[in-house]
Amino acid sequence: MAVTLHDVARVAGVSIKTVSNVINDYPHIRPATKSKVEQAIEELGYQPNLTARSLRSGRAGAIALAVPDLSLPYFAELAGAVIAAAEAAGIVVLVEQTGGDPARELEVLRSPRLTMTDGLIFSPLGIEQSDAPALRVPYPLVLLGERVFDPEHDHVSMRNVEAARAATEFLIASGRRRIAVVGAHEGEVIGSAGFRLQGYREALDAAGLEFDPDLVGYTAPWHRSGGAQAMRDVLAHGAPFDAVFGLNDTLALGAMRVLQEAGLRVPHDVSVIGFDDLDEAEYSIPSLTTVDPGRRWIARTAVETLLARITAATLDAADAPQPALQLAEFRIVERESAPAAASAIATAV
Amino acid sequence: MAVTLHDVARVAGVSIKTVSNVINDYPHIRPATKSKVEQAIEELGYQPNLTARSLRSGRAGAIALAVPDLSLPYFAELAGAVIAAAEAAGIVVLVEQTGGDPARELEVLRSPRLTMTDGLIFSPLGIEQSDAPALRVPYPLVLLGERVFDPEHDHVSMRNVEAARAATEFLIASGRRRIAVVGAHEGEVIGSAGFRLQGYREALDAAGLEFDPDLVGYTAPWHRSGGAQAMRDVLAHGAPFDAVFGLNDTLALGAMRVLQEAGLRVPHDVSVIGFDDLDEAEYSIPSLTTVDPGRRWIARTAVETLLARITAATLDAADAPQPALQLAEFRIVERESAPAAASAIATAV
DNA sequence: CGTTTACTTTACAACGTTGGAAAGACTCGG
DNA sequence: CCGAGTCTTTCCAACGTTGTAAAGTAAACG
Numbered sequence: 001m002a003v004t005l006h007d008v009a010r011v012a013g014v015s016i017k018t019v020s021n022v023i024n025d026y027p028h029i030r031p032a033t034k035s036k037v038e039q040a041i042e043e044l045g046y047q048p049n050l051t052a053r054s055l056r057s058g059r060a061g062a063i064a065l066a067v068p069d070l071s072l073p074y075f076a077e078l079a080g081a082v083i084a085a086a087e088a089a090g091i092v093v094l095v096e097q098t099g100g101d102p103a104r105e106l107e108v109l110r111s112p113r114l115t116m117t118d119g120l121i122f123s124p125l126g127i128e129q130s131d132a133p134a135l136r137v138p139y140p141l142v143l144l145g146e147r148v149f150d151p152e153h154d155h156v157s158m159r160n161v162e163a164a165r166a167a168t169e170f171l172i173a174s175g176r177r178r179i180a181v182v183g184a185h186e187g188e189v190i191g192s193a194g195f196r197l198q199g200y201r202e203a204l205d206a207a208g209l210e211f212d213p214d215l216v217g218y219t220a221p222w223h224r225s226g227g228a229q230a231m232r233d234v235l236a237h238g239a240p241f242d243a244v245f246g247l248n249d250t251l252a253l254g255a256m257r258v259l260q261e262a263g264l265r266v267p268h269d270v271s272v273i274g275f276d277d278l279d280e281a282e283y284s285i286p287s288l289t290t291v292d293p294g295r296r297w298i299a300r301t302a303v304e305t306l307l308a309r310i311t312a313a314t315l316d317a318a319d320a321p322q323p324a325l326q327l328a329e330f331r332i333v334e335r336e337s338a339p340a341a342a343s344a345i346a347t348a349v
Numbered sequence: 350m351a352v353t354l355h356d357v358a359r360v361a362g363v364s365i366k367t368v369s370n371v372i373n374d375y376p377h378i379r380p381a382t383k384s385k386v387e388q389a390i391e392e393l394g395y396q397p398n399l400t401a402r403s404l405r406s407g408r409a410g411a412i413a414l415a416v417p418d419l420s421l422p423y424f425a426e427l428a429g430a431v432i433a434a435a436e437a438a439g440i441v442v443l444v445e446q447t448g449g450d451p452a453r454e455l456e457v458l459r460s461p462r463l464t465m466t467d468g469l470i471f472s473p474l475g476i477e478q479s480d481a482p483a484l485r486v487p488y489p490l491v492l493l494g495e496r497v498f499d500p501e502h503d504h505v506s507m508r509n510v511e512a513a514r515a516a517t518e519f520l521i522a523s524g525r526r527r528i529a530v531v532g533a534h535e536g537e538v539i540g541s542a543g544f545r546l547q548g549y550r551e552a553l554d555a556a557g558l559e560f561d562p563d564l565v566g567y568t569a570p571w572h573r574s575g576g577a578q579a580m581r582d583v584l585a586h587g588a589p590f591d592a593v594f595g596l597n598d599t600l601a602l603g604a605m606r607v608l609q610e611a612g613l614r615v616p617h618d619v620s621v622i623g624f625d626d627l628d629e630a631e632y633s634i635p636s637l638t639t640v641d642p643g644r645r646w647i648a649r650t651a652v653e654t655l656l657a658r659i660t661a662a663t664l665d666a667a668d669a670p671q672p673a674l675q676l677a678e679f680r681i682v683e684r685e686s687a688p689a690a691a692s693a694i695a696t697a698v
Numbered sequence: 699c700g701t702t703t704a705c706t707t708t709a710c711a712a713c714g715t716t717g718g719a720a721a722g723a724c725t726c727g728g
Numbered sequence: 729c730c731g732a733g734t735c736t737t738t739c740c741a742a743c744g745t746t747g748t749a750a751a752g753t754a755a756a757c758g
Contacts, residue, residue, distance in 0.1 A: 002464070002487065004714055015738050020716060028736055047461040051404045052714035054465070055743050060400065062443065062465065069429060071628055076425030080418060083446050092462055094411065094443045097432050112396040113441050115351070116403070116411065116465075138351065224632035253632060260634050279420055283573035283602060285609050285634055353744055364708050369746060377706055401744035404713050 003046045012040035023048065058314065062092045063306060064117040066108050068100040068125045072222070073250060073278045074295075075123065078144075081299030082121060089307055091118075100125035106134050114139055118310045121302050124148055129190060140309040142302050147191050154309060155325045156302045158293035160192060163330040164199025165206075167273050167291050168245055170332050172207050174340055176243035176271055179204070182217040182230040182255045183247030196247045196275065214239035217255075222247070227254025235262055242270055243338070249274035249281045249290055256284070256337065271338035286336035294328025301326055352395045361389035372397065408663065411441045412655060413466040415457045417449035417474045421571070422599060422627045423644075424472065427493075430648030431470060438656055440467075451475035455483050463488055467659045470651050473497055478539060489658040491651050496540050503658060504674045505651045507642040509541060512679040513548025514555075516622050516640050517594055519681050521556045523689055525592035525620055528553070531566040531579040531604045532596030545596045545624065563588040566604075571596070576603025584611055591619055592687070598623035598630045598639055605633070605686065620687035635685035643677025650675055 005016040012019065014037060021029055022037040040046075054060045065082050067075040083093045094117055098104045105127050114120060119140035124147045127134070132150045135141060143155040171179050181200055188194035197216075204211050214237040217230025227246055231254065234241070244259070246252025252274030256266055264270050266286055274281055277292035305326070312320035334340055358365040363386060370378055371386040389395075403409045414431050416424040432442045443466055447453045454476050463469060468489035473496045476483070481499045484490060492504040520528050530549055537543035546565075553560050563586040566579025576595055580603065583590070593608070595601025601623030605615055613619050615635055623630055626641035654675070661669035683689055 002714095006714080016714090017716080017739075018737060021737085024716080026736095028734090030736065033736080047459075047464060049404075049714050050461055050464045051400055051409065052743090053716080055398075055400045055404050055713090055745090056715045056717085058743075060465075061462075070419065070425045070432065071429045073422065073425070073629075076419050076422070076429075079444070080420045080425075080446060083419065083444055087446070092443050092445065092465070094441050095428070095432055096441065097429060097436070112399055113410075115396060115399045116409075116441070224629070228632065253629075257632050257634050257636075279573065280422075280602075280629060283577065283606050285606050287606075351744095355744080365744090366709080366746080367707060370707085373746080375706095377704090379706060382706080398744050401713090402746080404715090404743090405745045405747085407713075 002049065003044045004049065005046075007044055008037065008040045008046045011044060012037045059310075060116060060118050061090065062094055062117045063303075063310075064094045064096060064114055064120045065123075066096040066098055066105070066120060067123045069097050070095070073280060074248065074276050077278060078123070078295055078299055081296050082303060085300045085303040089303065091303075091307070098124075098126070102126035102128070102131070106131065109134055109137055119306045121306055140306055140313055142306045142309070144298065144302060145192065146195055149190075149325070152323055154305045154323045156298050156305060156328070157325065158298065158328045159330055160195035160293075161199040161202065163291045163293055164196035164245070164247075164275065165203045166199075166330070166332060167275060168200045168203030169207070170289075170334075170340070171243045171245065171271055171273055171338060172203060172209070174243075174271060174338065177209060178212070178215065178239075178241040179209075179243040179245055180215040180217065180231075180234045180241040181245045181247065182219070182227050182234065183222055183251040184216050184218050184230075185220065186218055193247055200245055212239060215241055219251070222251055224250045224254035224257070227251030228258045229254075231255035231258040244270055244272045246272065246274045249276040249278045249288060252288055252290070252337075253280070253284055256286075256288070266337050267339055273338045277333050281333075282335070284337075289335045289338035290333050291330055292333050293330045297328045301328070351398065352393045353398065354395075356393055357386065357389045357395045360393060361386045408659075409465060409467050410439065411443055411466045412652075412659075413443045413445060413463055413469045414472075415445040415447055415454070415469060416472045418446050419444070422629065423597065423625050426627060427472070427644055427648055430645050431652060434649045434652040438652065440652075440656065447473075447475070449474035451477070451480070455480065458483055458486055468655045470655055489655055489662055491655045491658070493647065493651060494541065495544055498539075498674070501672055503654045503672045505647050505654060505677070506674065507647065507677045508679055509544035509642075510548040510551065512640045512642055513545035513594070513596075513624065514552045515548075515679070515681060516624060517549045517552035518556070519638075519683075519689070520592045520594065520620055520622055520687060521552060521558070523592075523620060523687065526558060527561070527564065527588075527590040528558075528592040528594055529564040529566065529580075529583045529590040530594045530596065531568070531576050531583065532571055532600040533565050533567050533579075534569065535567055542596055549594055561588060564590055568600070571600055573599045573603035573606070576600030577607045578603075580604035580607040593619055593621045595621065595623045598625040598627045598637060601637055601639070601686075602629070602633055605635075605637070615686050616688055622687045626682050630682075631684070633686075638684045638687035639682050640679055641682050642679045646677045650677070 005019050008019045009016040019037050070076045086093050096108050105124050121142050123144040135150050143153050184197050185193035217234040219226035219230040244255050246255050256272050266272050274288045274290035277290045281288035281290045354365040354368050357368045419425045435442050445457050454473050470491045472493040484499050492502050533546050534542035566583040568575035568579040593604050595604050605621050615621050623637045623639035626639045630637035630639045
């Protein structure tokens with residue numbers, strides 16, 4: 001079928017090892033031989049078989065990325081950033097979708113498919129802290145997110161508590177006092193929802209504001225429809241509010257949608273802030289004030305960390321650094337849905 | 350490092366071929382031997398090395414998907430659907446981003462990386478019909494989109510002209526007469542922009558409406574910002590209009606944003622229709638009437654076609670079907686931004 | 699009880715590549 | 729013109745797996 005080293009060697013009239021040497025820039029090759037080989041390569045259109053190279057060298061030049069679902073914009077943008085960062089290092093990315101299902105997540109971790117890659121960047125959503133032992137896999141692994149922590153692993157994440165607190169404080173500083181939340185997970189302590197809710201409560205406490213359970217909207221899926229439904233629940237409670245903190249942007253966008261249906265104006269009656277700084281936050285109507293949690297930095301750092309770990313593993317380096325938790329810097333991106341200086345106070349139905 | 354067939358064979362006290370036979374469900378194995386081997390596999394946690402298997406068998410169990418950019422929602426959702434469809438067949442997907450850059454697209458086609466996969470699903474954006482010869486690659490290839498056509502290849506696409514015509518006719522049927530377009534590409538005939546613009550013109554012609562160049566907003570990148578900019582250009586022309594056809598959803602959403610800034614109400618003053626039926630179209634404010642071009646069907650069909658082609662290639666089947674162009678069915682999804690029965694007529698700027 | 703037949707296991711080679719080290723060729727000094 | 733040193737090329741084996749075919753074993757038959 002395909003052209004192999006043997007074919008090139010035959011055409012060039014040398015041994016296959018010489019061809020291999022040319023390809024791998026072995027220094028001691030006579031110029032004449034080299035050009036002869038290069039000409040044969042050109043003529044035959046030879047391309048190295050990366051599968052064979054991978055088998056022989058033990059390095060695949062590929063990593064795996066497991067995320068819940070590419071139809072969730074956060075993960076789509078994360079995946080895009082990971083692929084771009086890997087590409088810059090000449091590495092390709094195999095993408096798996098887990099759907100956030102714990103069983104599927106565990107299955108991916110154990111899957112023999114990973115023998116085709118050098119390591120995994122794993123963004124779990126369904127598994128729990130008690131599943132941490134399942135993370136002790138025989139290949140380099142970098143964790144993302146805040147679902148599971150394990151001191152044995154490199155972990156790249158964001159400052160959820162601080163960032164959520166900053167978002168809430170931003171609303172408070174703008175004059176809001178009754179701040180609803182959408183996207184909470186019942187009883188969750190660890191995880192994006194738990195941490196961000198904690199940050200929210202810390203901000204309230206620090207400002208001497210009371211936490212009102214009626215202002216918390218719950219939803220498991222962080223889809224726009226979930227945000228809409230949680231917002232409706234809060235409205236149904238009848239407690240007045242003048243701001244909404246969407247625990248992520250899609251939730252906030254879904255919530256904005258419901259507010260508008262309910263006749264509440266954003267930001268006139270209700271300020272809305274999100275979390276993630278998705279592309280679409282910039283172009284929603286009104287544009288969404290949000291937290292940029294450092295997604296690109298996370299992608300880049302995750303790839304760099306994984307590649308360093310892979311290199312260390314091949315060198316069997318004893319001086320490899322300890323696994324670490326690296327946290328991205330965040331910043332508030334002010335847009336229309338929550339101006340720094342808000343005005344009116346609404347009394348919602 | 351990893352456990353190999355040799356290790357299992359040693360522990361089980363059999364030859365490696367017997368272990369291989371057990372794994373591959375070879376029928377003639379004594380039950381006692383089989384269980385002995387299975388126990389050793391279990392005990393050692395053996396996992397087959399897919400790289401070696403792939404080298405030996407010539408089948409990688411992986412396909413490549415090349416799309417412009419995952420931060421474009423259409424391609425993110427497409428990629429998600431492709432991965433899901435492949436997963437159902439036990440195939441993994443390696444995702445490449447071309448950025449829509451012609452040079453990069455050609456590079457991906459020729460890249461030795463593809464030797465790690467069994468075939469490619471390619472969604473070009475930058476290359477042109479004249480680049481078609483570059484598509485004659487030595488591995489199975491399925492084309493998506495409408496940038497390049499080639500009778501030598503399987504191609505899965507959508508009914509751009511008909512669907513765009515239907516979208517325009519939908520606006521006309523709702524009572525609109527001055528329909529702007531955003532997202533056109535200067536001089537393009539072949540390609541999403543060209544085809545959809547053609548459908549738009551066909552609808553105008555059929556309805557006896559005049560085509561007004563001042564109502565066409567151009568933008569190369571089909572980002573939201575491009576839609577916004579194109580909409581501003583149209584507004585700047587000063588020609589009145591009562592509807593906007595965004596050549597895709599993100600363009601339409603960007604345009605809606607600008608309309609609102611300009612004080613025009615959607616759909617009261619201006620109806621807006623998009624194209625793609627992205628998740629977010631359902632939750633924008635107002636929700637976006639759009640065309641569902643059959644994205645999931647396209648993903649599923651592309652994967653099935655590619656896998657069939659791969660199988661045919663390995664069997665060296667002479668009875669393989671001719672390459673074909675398969676087109677998805679489309680439908681109009683009516684939402685708020687363009688109701689079937691529109692009312693007022695606006696006179697823009 | 700020898701022989702055919704069917705079942706079960708194994709030896710070997712090969713997929714395409716590269717590391718290690720030996721073999722060959724050339725250059726230079728004496 | 730020889731030996732030492734350097735440059736250049738080749739040979740061999742191995743990465744982990746599976747196809748082919750042969751070898752070995754047990755059951756069945758006459």
